Amino acid sequence: MSIGIGLIGTGWIGEQHVHRLANVVSGARVVAVSDIDAESAGKVAASVGARVVDSAEALIEDPEVEAVVVTSWGPAHAEQVLACISAGKPVFCEKPLITEIADGQRILKAEQAAGRRLVQVGFMRRYDAGYRQMKRVLDSGEIGAPLMAHCVHRNPNVREAYTTEMAAKDTAVHEVDSLRWLLGEEFTSVQTILPRKTSKRFPHLQDPQIFLFETASGARVDVEAFVNCQYGYDIQCEIVGEDGAVRLPDPAGPVVRKAGRASAEVLQEFGDRFADAFDVELQEWVDRLIAGQEPTGPTSWDGFAATVVVDAAVRSLHSGGIVPIDLPPRPDFYA
Numbered sequence: 318m319s320i321g322i323g324l325i326g327t328g329w330i331g332e333q334h335v336h337r338l339a340n341v342v343s344g345a346r347v348v349a350v351s352d353i354d355a356e357s358a359g360k361v362a363a364s365v366g367a368r369v370v371d372s373a374e375a376l377i378e379d380p381e382v383e384a385v386v387v388t389s390w391g392p393a394h395a396e397q398v399l400a401c402i403s404a405g406k407p408v409f410c411e412k413p414l415i416t417e418i419a420d421g422q423r424i425l426k427a428e429q430a431a432g433r434r435l436v437q438v439g440f441m442r443r444y445d446a447g448y449r450q451m452k453r454v455l456d457s458g459e460i461g462a463p464l465m466a467h468c469v470h471r472n473p474n475v476r477e478a479y480t481t482e483m484a485a486k487d488t489a490v491h492e493v494d495s496l497r498w499l500l501g502e503e504f505t506s507v508q509t510i511l512p513r514k515t516s517k518r519f520p521h522l523q524d525p526q527i528f529l530f531e532t533a534s535g536a537r538v539d540v541e542a543f544v545n546c547q548y549g550y551d552i553q554c555e556i557v558g559e560d561g562a563v564r565l566p567d568p569a570g571p572v573v574r575k576a577g578r579a580s581a582e583v584l585q586e587f588g589d590r591f592a593d594a595f596d597v598e599l600q601e602w603v604d605r606l607i608a609g610q611e612p613t614g615p616t617s618w619d620g621f622a623a624t625v626v627v628d629a630a631v632r633s634l635h636s637g638g639i640v641p642i643d644l645p646p647r648p649d650f651y652a
């Protein structure tokens with residue numbers, strides 16, 4: 318048995334997901350794609366023998382499309398996800414689920430009215446082997462109650478269109494979701510701290526930035542986002558508990574000993590670092606669909622909460638102060 322998938326947005330990640338669904342994930346068929354750029358849609362469709370559909374709306378209504386993947390640009394996600402819910406079709410939406418808080422409330426309401434979980438949000442780190450090992454250690458209680466988390470998110474460089482606000486909205490948002498999931502609690506406040514700027518990139522950009530979060534239990538999470546670090550794509554995470562600490566493993570690779578030094582490669586591309594996680598993420602989503610079960614991945618609530626948190630981080634970027642994070646109570650539907 319296989320599921321007919323329609324994908325909206327054949328840009329960078331959309332094209333990757335099409336090939337992943339067609340060639341790596343078992344049980345999926347890409348039957349249709351759509352993009353506002355018809356040429357891009359045509360090229361990607363031809364590479365996997367799918368049809369091009371004129372609009373996102375037509376793709377969602379297409380009878381051959383049993384489930385939808387949304388990889389268009391962020392501001393289009395909310396309406397496309399709402400259309401999937403109203404058509405009763407499961408939807409995997411790349412982050413961000415929403416760019417406006419009010420749209421999040423609409424999605425939460427519509428999904429609860431539908432009476433079953435239809436939405437999964439693309440926070441792929443939850444499918445990375447190292448993060449999953451950390452989660453097992455934390456859930457076992459082995460290191461006791463978590464007190465602190467130290468996170469590092471470094472990219473070698475970014476393009477000129479990257480803005481200062483994107484450090485929270487596009488970069489640290491991954492740490493926000495990962496740490497909410499690892500710690501199993503919500504963030505309650507944030508302060509954005511601005512170190513001296515690197516001179517190695519664009520003058521318009523405040524880089525690096527540090528986000529200091531507090532959680533409901535009083536734990537502290539610091540996240541360094543440094544997107545022009547020059548040397549590679551480097552993700553670090555350590556959680557310190559009352560009885561011990563757990564650290565995210567580096568990706569496995571050989572250590573070369575030569576001329577009095579031992580050295581290991583640092584990956585350059587985030588796509589290489591999380592390629593396996595993307596594969597597992599889509600495979601597990603498809604497996605649940607085939608079994609006729611609701612998805613178990615990040616929910617609409619997780620997508621909503623992540624945007625509320627990073628919005629507060631952006632407000633702190635501009636004010637310099639500690640900004641409370643005002644999340645409404647989580648509906649039982651998302652427990």
Ligand code: NAP
Binds near residue numbers: 352373393
């Ligand atoms: P991208 O290359 O710009 O691709 C977006 C595509 O969607 C473009 O082809 C764009 O067309 C098209 N599009 C825009 N509005 C549309 C609409 N209303 N209907 C249909 N198609 C539309 O961007 P990307 O890097 O692939 O990112 C896409 C999404 O994935 C973003 O939300 C991004 O945050 C997310 N993402 C997530 C991860 C992750 O780590 N999970 C990694 C990368 C990206 P035009 O180019 O003509 O506007």
